[in-house]
Amino acid sequence: MASTACFVIVSRNDIPIYEAEVGSVLKKEEAAHLHQFILHAALDIVQDLAWTTSAMFLKSVDRFNDLVVSVYVTAGHTRLMLLHDSRNEDGIKSFFQDVHELYLKILLNPLYLPGSRITSSHFDTKVRALARKYL
């Protein structure tokens, strides 16, 4: 179950609104920056790919060494991006669907401005629990 993973939610304006390192392996300092860099670089590819398919789950969009980027695009063009090294596609798809539901609940909060940072610690705890469950 040892896997490194970096999960980022990027809004439609390409601003990251949430990020979490969800690996069960201790992360090194440089690796964290590298993960974010890879995810941002993949955004262009995601943009093109998103318009070609009507599915929400775009499987693996990009590769870097042995790390794979998987992306799930919501109806409002918010991208849930996961950088990981495992091959568990079904688990990743379920993880994305559950996080999507949590994200919808955040959106329903009238005091939340869509596109701003998600600061809710409740959301953070839940996402980490889901990551431990599916990844």
Added chain:
Amino acid sequence: MAPLAPRSGDAVFASVERVNAELFTLTYGAIVRQLITDLEEVEEVNKQLDQMGYNIGVRLIDEFLAKSNVSRCVDFKETAEVIAKVGFKMFLGVTATVINWDAEGTSCSLVLEDNPLVDFVELPDTCQGLSYCNILSGVIRGALEMVSMKTEITWVRDMLQGDDAYELRVKLLKQVPEEYPYKDDD
């Protein structure tokens, strides 16, 4: 009359028109959001919500009395029971419980376990002092004032600020006898 109230609350709720709960919650959320944007001060927003609730309450009491057919309450204890069981049920779809009566019977607490106004809401750090449901305190105050009771209503517990339920403290200040509206000497 008290044993009759819980039953009639459900009956009235079944007979009035209802609206989608999410629409109601989201509309209320939009109102609060807009007030925060316009007024910027959390205290001002609280006061404004209370005032809005008061305006709603003075009109709501007529509809409540017309639709629910409750008889005249003999004392404040019964009034509180009727508000908690019939009133809340009719307009919000949930019932409250009445606890913590003080020695004279003029002050009590209404406890709400779940509250449809606050579904999905989480207070951000910038709005920590916000009484999100302050409109409810205004509604009760306005409604009771129209039936000759001056009350003071404060929030004791608030789930959005970390407690486990919503508790409203209702204190009867005085009962104002009904005044003859026309001056005699004209």
